[in-house]
Amino acid sequence: MSVRNVLIVGGGFTGLTAAIALAQRDVKVTLVDKAPAWARVGHGLTIQGNALRVFTEIGVIDDVLAVGQEENSLTLFFADGRVMAEMPTPRTGGDDLPATIGALRPDLHEILVRKAEELGVEIRLGLELTSYQNDGETAVSTLSDGTTETWDLIVIAEGIKSQTRPKLGIAEDRAPSGLGIWRAVTSRTPEMTGGIAYPFEDDGGAYKVGYTPVNADQCYIFVLCRPERPDNGLEGWQEVKRLMENFHGPFDYLRESITADTFLNFQEIEWIFVEGPWHEGRVVALGEAVHAVPPLIAQGAAQCVEDSLLFAQYVTEEGALEDQLSAFYARRIPRIKGVVDASLQLAHWEQNPGTPGADPGRVMGMALGALVAAP
Numbered sequence: 001m002s003v004r005n006v007l008i009v010g011g012g013f014t015g016l017t018a019a020i021a022l023a024q025r026d027v028k029v030t031l032v033d034k035a036p037a038w039a040r041v042g043h044g045l046t047i048q049g050n051a052l053r054v055f056t057e058i059g060v061i062d063d064v065l066a067v068g069q070e071e072n073s074l075t076l077f078f079a080d081g082r083v084m085a086e087m088p089t090p091r092t093g094g095d096d097l098p099a100t101i102g103a104l105r106p107d108l109h110e111i112l113v114r115k116a117e118e119l120g121v122e123i124r125l126g127l128e129l130t131s132y133q134n135d136g137e138t139a140v141s142t143l144s145d146g147t148t149e150t151w152d153l154i155v156i157a158e159g160i161k162s163q164t165r166p167k168l169g170i171a172e173d174r175a176p177s178g179l180g181i182w183r184a185v186t187s188r189t190p191e192m193t194g195g196i197a198y199p200f201e202d203d204g205g206a207y208k209v210g211y212t213p214v215n216a217d218q219c220y221i222f223v224l225c226r227p228e229r230p231d232n233g234l235e236g237w238q239e240v241k242r243l244m245e246n247f248h249g250p251f252d253y254l255r256e257s258i259t260a261d262t263f264l265n266f267q268e269i270e271w272i273f274v275e276g277p278w279h280e281g282r283v284v285a286l287g288e289a290v291h292a293v294p295p296l297i298a299q300g301a302a303q304c305v306e307d308s309l310l311f312a313q314y315v316t317e318e319g320a321l322e323d324q325l326s327a328f329y330a331r332r333i334p335r336i337k338g339v340v341d342a343s344l345q346l347a348h349w350e351q352n353p354g355t356p357g358a359d360p361g362r363v364m365g366m367a368l369g370a371l372v373a374a375p
């Protein structure tokens, strides 16, 4: 086995899944995160079947299914509330798993942290990687507390804003997608299943509005819109209500549920795709540090956890680490490129409704269909 002692930098989906999968293969793992404590705040996520397949393999699927809300189809609405279509969602994790679940991000994060701790992963919070040095058969880290340590491998799982990425010789940087998104968690009625509504025309600034149940009585709402907030003097919750005001049917209930106390957040959506190598010597970047997409087919976290499991499998086989990292990267690139291309195409069509030949349903279906095969 090429690696026995690994430092993981970043404790999101990527870093925690890599930590679990390595520890299950008898690797000693230390994980650092710059957050001083794990925060319980956060939004809902759609977790697709291919991510659930990874969660099955790392032994957390029962806990994940227990906190999530299964969804196997999506309702498309016209803005006035009429149903446009009911679309079955491809079962990207195979027929034994739900097509998707909706869940609160902190619930999933807690499950992964608990599993990592059970497996003996040492988690140190409030620490950043300041610098590293490749030293032949090892890599040496310097952390923000001034300590230096030696590892067989350092994994950069810092997310899209990774500061270590350029130090690996990676020239690509995150870029604007042209989209912004509001997200909120609010109550739902029992009969609501996941849905997306499209405006008749771009009159209020929302490209589309959607919701996904995350448990028996809550859902998360998103409003896809322009990347800049209009200067209209409205507070966040008032702006979300304004953006939703032309959407009816189930969206009337959701809009009315939003109050000044609703936890919500606005962000500009960025993307990155690093097509060149993801490693330099004994330091490798995974997950959103090297690929992040607008969440239009909800594959972000799924691609991250696929990376992490496959990576752990490669580097714990017999052989030379350089060959293993190169083979791992070569295997991931075509699959991730399919997700990136589809997501960017969909982002373009969101911003340019009425584009001749636009066919989001076909692009989405083909992109997800391609993921049913094992990664």
Ligand SMILES: Cc1cc2nc3c(=O)[nH]c(=O)nc-3n(C[C@H](O)[C@H](O)[C@H](O)COP(=O)(O)OP(=O)(O)OC[C@H]3O[C@@H](n4cnc5c(N)ncnc54)[C@H](O)[C@@H]3O)c2cc1C
Binding pocket: 009, 010, 011, 012, 013, 014, 015, 032, 033, 034, 035, 044, 045, 046, 047, 048, 127, 128, 129, 157, 158, 159, 160, 162, 163, 164, 181, 269, 286, 287, 288, 289, 295, 298, 299, 300, 301, 302, 304
């Ligand atoms: C609006 C939006 C909606 C989304 N919706 C979905 C969805 O429905 N389904 C889905 O599958 N995906 C979705 N995604 C994508 C998903 O959230 C990401 O793919 C996933 O969270 C990325 O995980 P990560 O671990 O690579 O990075 P992150 O979650 O960003 O984690 C990085 C971690 O590294 C830490 N860190 C960073 N730098 C350092 C450092 N120098 N030292 C130490 N620690 C550091 C950070 O504190 C953080 O904990 C969405 C993304 C966005 C923006």
